[in-house]
Amino acid sequence: MSGRTVKASDIEKAVAKICLEANTVLREDVLAALEEAYRGSEKESGPAAMLEVLVENAKIAKKTKLPICQDTGMAAVFVELGRDVVVSDGNIFQAIDAGVEKAYKEGFFRKSVVADPILRDNTGTNTPAMVHIDPVEGDKITISVMPKGFGSENKSAIAMLNPTSTPKDIIDFCVGTVKKAGPDACPPYVLGIGIGGTMEMCAFLAKKALLRPIDKANAKSHIAKLEEEIKVGANELKIGTMGLGGDHTVIGVNIETAPTHIAGLPVAVNISCHALRSASITI
Amino acid sequence: MSRASLGEYNDLGDRWFIEFMALCAWPGTVHALAWDSPLTRRVVMTNKKKIQVPLQADDIASLCAGDGVLLSGTIYTARDQAHLRICEMIEAGEKLPVDLDGQVVYYCGPTPANARAIGSCGPTTSSRMDPFTPAFLEIGMKGMIGKGRRSTEVVAAVKKAKAVYFVAPGGAGAYLSERVKSCEVVAFADLGPEAIYELVVEDFPVVVAIDSEGNDLYAGLQN
Ligand code: SF4
Numbered sequence: 182m183s184g185r186t187v188k189a190s191d192i193e194k195a196v197a198k199i200c201l202e203a204n205t206v207l208r209e210d211v212l213a214a215l216e217e218a219y220r221g222s223e224k225e226s227g228p229a230a231m232l233e234v235l236v237e238n239a240k241i242a243k244k245t246k247l248p249i250c251q252d253t254g255m256a257a258v259f260v261e262l263g264r265d266v267v268v269s270d271g272n273i274f275q276a277i278d279a280g281v282e283k284a285y286k287e288g289f290f291r292k293s294v295v296a297d298p299i300l301r302d303n304t305g306t307n308t309p310a311m312v313h314i315d316p317v318e319g320d321k322i323t324i325s326v327m328p329k330g331f332g333s334e335n336k337s338a339i340a341m342l343n344p345t346s347t348p349k350d351i352i353d354f355c356v357g358t359v360k361k362a363g364p365d366a367c368p369p370y371v372l373g374i375g376i377g378g379t380m381e382m383c384a385f386l387a388k389k390a391l392l393r394p395i396d397k398a399n400a401k402s403h404i405a406k407l408e409e410e411i412k413v414g415a416n417e418l419k420i421g422t423m424g425l426g427g428d429h430t431v432i433g434v435n436i437e438t439a440p441t442h443i444a445g446l447p448v449a450v451n452i453s454c455h456a457l458r459s460a461s462i463t464i
Numbered sequence: 465m466s467r468a469s470l471g472e473y474n475d476l477g478d479r480w481f482i483e484f485m486a487l488c489a490w491p492g493t494v495h496a497l498a499w500d501s502p503l504t505r506r507v508v509m510t511n512k513k514k515i516q517v518p519l520q521a522d523d524i525a526s527l528c529a530g531d532g533v534l535l536s537g538t539i540y541t542a543r544d545q546a547h548l549r550i551c552e553m554i555e556a557g558e559k560l561p562v563d564l565d566g567q568v569v570y571y572c573g574p575t576p577a578n579a580r581a582i583g584s585c586g587p588t589t590s591s592r593m594d595p596f597t598p599a600f601l602e603i604g605m606k607g608m609i610g611k612g613r614r615s616t617e618v619v620a621a622v623k624k625a626k627a628v629y630f631v632a633p634g635g636a637g638a639y640l641s642e643r644v645k646s647c648e649v650v651a652f653a654d655l656g657p658e659a660i661y662e663l664v665v666e667d668f669p670v671v672v673a674i675d676s677e678g679n680d681l682y683a684g685l686q687n
Contacts, residue, residue, distance in 0.1 A: 231633055234669070235635065235636055237636075237639055238633075238636040238637070238638050239638075241638040241639055241642065242584075242638035245638065247575070247580075247583060247584050247637070247641055248575050248583065248584040248637065248638065249635070249637070249638060250584060250586055250635045250636075250637045251572065251573060251574050251575050251583065251585050251637040251657075252573075252586075253584075289575055289576045289578035289583055290575055290576075291576070291583075291584075292656065292657070293573075293657070303656060332588065332589045332611075332634070360687065361687050363613055363682070363685045363687065364611075364613060364631075364682055364685055365589050365590075365612030366589065366612070367611065367634035367635040420685060423611075423631065423634060423671075424612070424613075424681075424682055424685060425671075454634070455635055
């Protein structure tokens with residue numbers, strides 16, 4: 182088989198690097214949104230003071246290499262694997278787990294993964310990562326790591342709506358999910374929303390949507406409109422930063438869509454706290 | 465603001481605001497005046513209150529939902545598994561590995577320390593500890609620090625025990641680590657981040673979310 186050879190050990194190193202970065206350096210788009218909220222648009226002084234703490238926290242984390250949040254999450258890993266790439270000296274799943282393990286050890290991150298959901302023994306390595314591989318054209322590998330904390334993961338939800346449901350029904354479900362999360366999962370939130378597909382595809386899209394910078398709207402105008410309407414609706418809840426009220430319950434809404442079945446309209450909401458962390462690398 | 469008026473506010477609308485001037489982020493800020501309307505529930509936080517932990521009864525009595533407070537002294541971490549174990553030990557009549565009588569429990573599982581007193585150490589979601597909280601209050605726990613809402617049972621139990629529930633800024637673990645001066649494991653070391661740690665804190669910023677009279681800052685945000 183011809184193609185470009187990439188060593189498993191290089192994948193491991195790359196994953197370790199972006200894991201360390203994601204956990205200690207807040208995404209630029211998220212930091213910019215928090216700063217904007219703090220400096221300009223938040224009129225209530227209570228939540229504004231809390232936003233200042235969050236901006237300060239990001240600065241301290243970057244400087245000291247302390248994790249932004251103690252819940253350094255479970256690593257969701259998205260791989261775009263060029264079809265002309267050949268991985269040598271190992272397999273890609275093991276390489277990714279080895280990279281995650283290395284980063285969580287070297288970064289002094291919390292190991293929050295249990296091997297069995299019922300027996301609950303900690304694996305001690307923060308692995309396995311949850312890995313999604315998409316085959317793409319070309320001879321490159323692009324890897325994105327999203328350490329996902331479970332305070333906000335626990336507030337996520339999926340609904341199998343009727344095909345005759347209206348955009349308003351979608352908005353109501355998404356805003357209702359934020360209302361249920363209330364002040365518990367570290368607002369202001371970012372919502373990753375999947376619409377369409379099968380049930381598992383819809384949930385996958387909701388998570389993947391969180392990778393997109395929050396200042397970039399969906400390219401389809403009717404979806405971008407929905408993003409905006411959900412954001413407005415959620416902010417009308419006035420939960421606000423740390424539940425202290427004010428204008429910032431949600432600082433970003435990203436929707437990804439997929440074709441779906443004539444009988445259904447799946448909608449999944451993956452809630453992220455303000456500590457939305459991810460980093461990417463191309464090998 | 466008096467307790468009575470705060471109670472009234474809790475019964476008013478589903479909108480509320482807080483003047484939050486008290487965190488150490490804004491030292492020396494003057495506090496703003498309250499205003500009220502039928503649709504707002506406003507809690508005023510006067511300038512930062514400094515309180516020692518473990519808490520004294522008169523300090524607890526002085527705290528109102530919405531107050532910004534800086535805590536200094538000793539607190540104990542415990543989260544899901546430590547709560548489960550302590551409750552099992554209470555039920556079995558066993559001696560507890562740490563005396564929580566009069567103490568403040570912090571719902572936190574820090575990251576490992578690396579040449580510092582502690583790693584990142586923000587609060588975890590408090591509601592997961594709700595089923596265990598009445599038992600903790602019965603053995604004398606006087607304060608809790610976490611994030612988010614509590615059940616109505618917990619609100620009632622806090623009131624009955626004349627205790628207090630604080631919230632700390634969630635997702636600001638790096639910021640909060642600078643307020644922790646030491647961290648020693650005192651029980652359940654096998655639980656790693658979920659062990660019980662004794663923390664010495666200085667000016668640890670929190671907000672009173674449930675006061676000893678049962679006023680709940682998040683009352684308007686219940687599902
Ligand atoms: S919800 Fe997010 S910010 Fe809050 S504790 Fe969990 S990971 Fe950290």
